[in-house]
Amino acid sequence: MHEEPLPAWSLPTDAVERIALPEAWPGEVTREWAWGGATGSGVTVCILDSGVEANHPLVGKVQKSVAISIEGDNVIVDEHDTAGDLCGHGTACAGVVRALAPECDLASVRVLGGGFSGSGAVLLEGLRWAVEQGYDVINMSLSTTKQKFASLLHQLADSAYFRRTMLVASAHNMPVESYPWRFSSVISVGSHDQTDPFAYFYNPTPPVEFFARGVDVEVAWTGGGRLVCTGNSFATPHISGIAALMLSKHRELTPFQLKSLLYLTASNVGGGE
Amino acid sequence: MSDELRSAVAAGVLGAEKNYRELLQSIVEVARAIFRAKASSIFLLDEESDELVFEAVAGEGSESLIGRRFPSSTGIAGFVLVSRQPLVIEDVLEDPRFSRETAESTGFVPKGLMAVPLLHEESALGVLEVLDRPSDARFTLQEMDLLGLFASQAAIALDLLQRARRAQATLADEGELAVLARLAQKLEERREEGGDALALLTVLERLVQ
Numbered sequence A: 001m002h003e004e005p006l007p008a009w010s011l012p013t014d015a016v017e018r019i020a021l022p023e024a025w026p027g028e029v030t031r032e033w034a035w036g037g038a039t040g041s042g043v044t045v046c047i048l049d050s051g052v053e054a055n056h057p058l059v060g061k062v063q064k065s066v067a068i069s070i071e072g073d074n075v076i077v078d079e080h081d082t083a084g085d086l087c088g089h090g091t092a093c094a095g096v097v098r099a100l101a102p103e104c105d106l107a108s109v110r111v112l113g114g115g116f117s118g119s120g121a122v123l124l125e126g127l128r129w130a131v132e133q134g135y136d137v138i139n140m141s142l143s144t145t146k147q148k149f150a151s152l153l154h155q156l157a158d159s160a161y162f163r164r165t166m167l168v169a170s171a172h173n174m175p176v177e178s179y180p181w182r183f184s185s186v187i188s189v190g191s192h193d194q195t196d197p198f199a200y201f202y203n204p205t206p207p208v209e210f211f212a213r214g215v216d217v218e219v220a221w222t223g224g225g226r227l228v229c230t231g232n233s234f235a236t237p238h239i240s241g242i243a244a245l246m247l248s249k250h251r252e253l254t255p256f257q258l259k260s261l262l263y264l265t266a267s268n269v270g271g272g273e
Numbered sequence B: 001m002s003d004e005l006r007s008a009v010a011a012g013v014l015g016a017e018k019n020y021r022e023l024l025q026s027i028v029e030v031a032r033a034i035f036r037a038k039a040s041s042i043f044l045l046d047e048e049s050d051e052l053v054f055e056a057v058a059g060e061g062s063e064s065l066i067g068r069r070f071p072s073s074t075g076i077a078g079f080v081l082v083s084r085q086p087l088v089i090e091d092v093l094e095d096p097r098f099s100r101e102t103a104e105s106t107g108f109v110p111k112g113l114m115a116v117p118l119l120h121e122e123s124a125l126g127v128l129e130v131l132d133r134p135s136d137a138r139f140t141l142q143e144m145d146l147l148g149l150f151a152s153q154a155a156i157a158l159d160l161l162q163r164a165r166r167a168q169a170t171l172a173d174e175g176e177l178a179v180l181a182r183l184a185q186k187l188e189e190r191r192e193e194g195g196d197a198l199a200l201l202t203v204l205e206r207l208v209q
Helices: A013-019 A031-035 A089-100 A119-133 A147-162 A232-249 A255-264 B003-014 B016-034 B075-083 B096-106 B141-172 B178-189 B195-208
Strands: A044-049 A064-071 A074-078 A105-110 A137-140 A166-170 A187-192 A210-213 A217-221 A225-230 B039-046 B051-059 B069-071 B087-092 B113-120 B123-131
Touching (some): A166 A255, A210 A232, B016 B039, B069 B075, B075 B113, B113 B141, B123 B141
Parallel strands (some): A044 A105, A166 A187
Antiparallel strands (some): A217 A225
């Protein structure tokens, strides 16, 4: 009978082999080792946002489009959403990811469109659904300031972390408490003003952990259009795209290892080379 | 006296709504001047109808827009409100839908806009927008911070305005306790000649205790 390996709650000496890592990291980790030759192939990035316009020239194919809404006490998941993008923002994020990781799969989970009231609950349910699907990366610019959602979002973020789903979230640049970007189980992203899409910096004074390109970014928008935009929500998909590249080359990376790899290859650490 | 009644008295006495509206107006005027923009506006979220309402406008289209409403769920302002993230759009390269939507919600077609959520404690109260900065000036992260500072100020003003409106609604109410609020307001208005009435009320307070 085939035995499922038990989770490694403890580690007797004779079981060290059981948690052997699939590959050894080199003494000096370079960007070439981290994602050289990678295209994002085999990795799914979920865009939790306003929807994504499929077949936009800068986005291409969107493998799955889902819409989340709440009616009364029921969560409605429409797995064949045809509404596209209700704002343009989700399409912008998808285009940035696509530019960096041209062969990744994209999944759109739309959590906007039902009006402002109840949007916190829809965000929570959308994230829950996305985490359950086991996507490799979830890109989210959305956050809530409502305390009542904080603890549930925290549980979801931790659960994603242990299930090898990397949550990449836009940091807030205003003096308010909002979630889930502040949790340590996600990667939080702020903006720098350089033009290189592969320039990113580790921040030794969190809660913002990384800075990526977020000023004057040319992005896809609805109607096949393009805009030049600024905001942390455009920096975030840069990190999501780079994470997709790393994961497509090193499939076994846990979120902890992925964060470590981002750190080691950051422009202010070893990535300047 | 309930908190609501207490604030009703205070706000009613001060005739607050007018002052707070002036404060909001001053914020959009200053935002427009500092960013050298064509227009600036503040939208208040009406939670009951789930709509954004023009509360203050400086520059193009100013007078005619006040009070106009549009749905909170779509467009740039709606996204900024829900995501609680500021958004700056510099150049509309090729997007007819964007132009149409923003024209509907701003009164003219801007080439670019800055939108920032107005957050106070746990609540998202509305959105501040600044339209058409000079096209020769590249947007900087310092300006983003400046926009955030304006937003904090506008959010406080918007919160005060909403409190004042709730307070006035309470004052206008025919509820039993509203008489106290109205009485306090009258006494405040006639501070000079209210001595006897105050003495009477002091006796009444002792009796109630």
